[in-house]
Amino acid sequence: MPVRERGKWSAEAIRCALKLYAVTDNAWLGERSLAQCVEAALAGGATFVQLRDKQATGDALRAEAEELLALCRAAGVPFVVNDDVECALAVGADGVHVGQDDMACERARALLGPDAIVGVSTQTVEQARAAEAAGADYLGVGGVTGTATKPEAGVLAAEEFRAIVAAVDIPVVAIGGVNAATVPCLSELDVDGAAVVSAIFAADDIEAATRELSRIIDETLSI
Ligand SMILES: Cc1ncc(COP(=O)(O)OP(=O)(O)O)c(N)n1
Numbered sequence: 588m589p590v591r592e593r594g595k596w597s598a599e600a601i602r603c604a605l606k607l608y609a610v611t612d613n614a615w616l617g618e619r620s621l622a623q624c625v626e627a628a629l630a631g632g633a634t635f636v637q638l639r640d641k642q643a644t645g646d647a648l649r650a651e652a653e654e655l656l657a658l659c660r661a662a663g664v665p666f667v668v669n670d671d672v673e674c675a676l677a678v679g680a681d682g683v684h685v686g687q688d689d690m691a692c693e694r695a696r697a698l699l700g701p702d703a704i705v706g707v708s709t710q711t712v713e714q715a716r717a718a719e720a721a722g723a724d725y726l727g728v729g730g731v732t733g734t735a736t737k738p739e740a741g742v743l744a745a746e747e748f749r750a751i752v753a754a755v756d757i758p759v760v761a762i763g764g765v766n767a768a769t770v771p772c773l774s775e776l777d778v779d780g781a782a783v784v785s786a787i788f789a790a791d792d793i794e795a796a797t798r799e800l801s802r803i804i805d806e807t808l809s810i
């Protein structure tokens with residue numbers, strides 16, 4: 588596993604950590620706490636965690652972030668906060684993931700500093716080049732298929748994925764409809780990993796589901 592040295596994840600460590608990127612979703616908690624769900628994903632082999640809670644703000648989001656950061660530190664896995672740079676700064680998260688409608692990458696980088704991880708969602712080559720120039724460490728690109736988790740997200744053709752990957756030097760993680768059945772399709776996309784919401788967090792047994800995804804990634808992707 589890649590390691591964080593002197594408070595910084597190296598570019599190579601970030602690339603390796605994108606392999607199985609777990610994005611949280613409180614919709615699937617049921618009787619479980621968010622921390623229990625993330626602990627199970629880490630035990631199953633998640634290599635990167637993003638706190639994505641579109642309902643929580645302020646202290647509530649901070650409390651979740653503090654809890655998940657501690658779990659990720661113990662597991663040696665990078666932890667970023669979706670959208671909320673202020674929260675990431677307040678808790679000392681490893682970084683943030685921002686989309687095209689969120690805080691601009693340059694601003695997030697300026698606020699978080701050079702050692703933070705800044706991930707950016709992009710759907711086009713132009714956006715991807717702009718994000719790289721603005722200091723992004725990795726790109727989230729999707730969707731692979733349509734997904735009930737985010738019905739408004741678009742779907743990209745394989746050629747569009749490959750064009751984005753070829754246009755930048757930073758790593759790319761595929762998102763949107765990634766599950767045990769679709770992971771093998773990622774081998775055609777030249778991406779560095781898979782970002783997964785429901786195929787991990789909607790599972791009854793999150794640890795087993797994550798372990799199975801990790802196994803399929805190891806078997807089918809050359810990353
Ligand atoms: C790894 C990763 N890739 C893409 C996204 C989507 O970000 P965004 O477009 O800002 O949409 P929301 O997640 O904020 O709804 C992501 N979160 N993570």
Ligand SMILES: Cc1nc(C(=O)O)sc1CCOP(=O)(O)O
Pocket residue numbers: 610708727728729730731733734735736737740741762763764765782783784785786
């Ligand atoms: C948060 C998010 N962003 C997407 C994009 O295409 O940018 S798709 C998505 C949700 C992915 O959920 P699931 O793994 O359950 O399909």
Ligand SMILES: [Mg+2]
Pocket residue numbers: 669670684685686689
């Ligand atoms: Mg966003």
